[in-house]
Amino acid sequence: MANDRRGDVGGEGTGLPDHELLSASDVTRTIARIAHQIIEKTADAEHVVLIGIPTRGTVLARRLAAAVAEFGGTEPAVGTVDPTLYRDDLRRRPTRALEDTQFPEGGVDDALVVLVDDVLMSGRTVRAALDALSEHGRPRSVQLAVLVDRGHRELPIRADYVGKNVPTSRSELILVSLTEIDGEDRVSIRRGAGE
Numbered sequence: 001m002a003n004d005r006r007g008d009v010g011g012e013g014t015g016l017p018d019h020e021l022l023s024a025s026d027v028t029r030t031i032a033r034i035a036h037q038i039i040e041k042t043a044d045a046e047h048v049v050l051i052g053i054p055t056r057g058t059v060l061a062r063r064l065a066a067a068v069a070e071f072g073g074t075e076p077a078v079g080t081v082d083p084t085l086y087r088d089d090l091r092r093r094p095t096r097a098l099e100d101t102q103f104p105e106g107g108v109d110d111a112l113v114v115l116v117d118d119v120l121m122s123g124r125t126v127r128a129a130l131d132a133l134s135e136h137g138r139p140r141s142v143q144l145a146v147l148v149d150r151g152h153r154e155l156p157i158r159a160d161y162v163g164k165n166v167p168t169s170r171s172e173l174i175l176v177s178l179t180e181i182d183g184e185d186r187v188s189i190r191r192g193a194g195e
Contacts, residue, residue, distance in 0.1 A: 018175060021166060022187035027147070027178075030163035031060070034145055035067035037161050038076075038114060041143070045112040048076040049139075053083060053129050054099040056118035059180045060147060064116060076114070077104030081136070083128030101132065108137035114161075118176040120146040123157035148187060150174050 022030060042048045050065050052058030058080045069075035082099040115129055126144060133142065145161035150168045166174060166189065173190040177183075 016191050018188040018190050020186060020188045021148070021174075022164060022185075024179075024185040027185040027187065030147065031063050032067055032071070034161045034163055035064050035071055035073075038064065038145065039068055039071060039073040041160070042073075042112055042114075045140075047106065047111040047140075048074070048114065049104055049106075049108055049111045050076045050078050050114050050116055050145075051103075051108070051129075051133065052078070052080045053115060053117040053125060054080060055181060056147075056176050056178050057116045058099075059178045060118060060145075061114075061116040064114075064145065077106060077111075079103040079108075081115075081129050081132045083125055083132045086128035086131040087124060088128070089124060101136070103136055108133065108139045110138070110140045112141050112143070113139040114143045114145050116145045118147045118178075119174050120144070120149045120157070120159050120162075121152050121174075123153050123155035126157050127155050147176060148174050 050061040052061030061078050061080070065076045065078045079102050080099065081101045113133065115126065115133070117125065120126065130142065133139065143160040144157070146159045147163040149159055149162045149165050152168070152170060164187070168174065168189065171192050175188045175190060177186040179185050
């Protein structure tokens with residue numbers, strides 16, 4: 001089941017078919033493109049760390065690190081940061097199990113950190129991840145990579161690397177499926193299923 005940042009939604013509920021935005025090959029190509037961009041923008045950096053935001057951001061961070069290494073860059077260290085306890089909307093969101101926050105052995109001090117997530121919407125998850133990250137070290141700089149940017153920002157946050165911009169209404173959901181979690185790579189939109 002794909003996650004839209006508001007919980008698992010599966011394929012039921014609206015009676016409307018999901019519309020595919022990215023196929024498996026599109027997801028692979030998009031990750032490769034973002035990896036090339038990361039190599040270009042971080043070429044002078046000595047210490048690059050990719051930090052995934054659970055759950056799918058962690059998988060994407062691992063894939064991006066492998067792609068960076070494949071395309072001739074130095075493979076970045078990979079970690080994960082769970083921003084759940086740093087959210088400003090905890091009381092309004094359904095609770096979920098906490099995931100491990102794990103940083104690479106070298107930590108994040110003086111590193112160029114690239115936060116990685118599947119979908120960027122309001123910016124609240126990224127803000128919470130930045131707060132969590134600041135408790136674990138002081139990076140030299142932080143960049144943001146997302147597979148999909150769907151708009152509707154509530155905070156002044158912008159991604160440095162975007163796989164696909166998808167203008168949406170608030171009643172639509174972006175569903176990201178990744179093989180490691182969902183058994184397939186796919187990004188789709190479900191109309192009329194959101195708020």
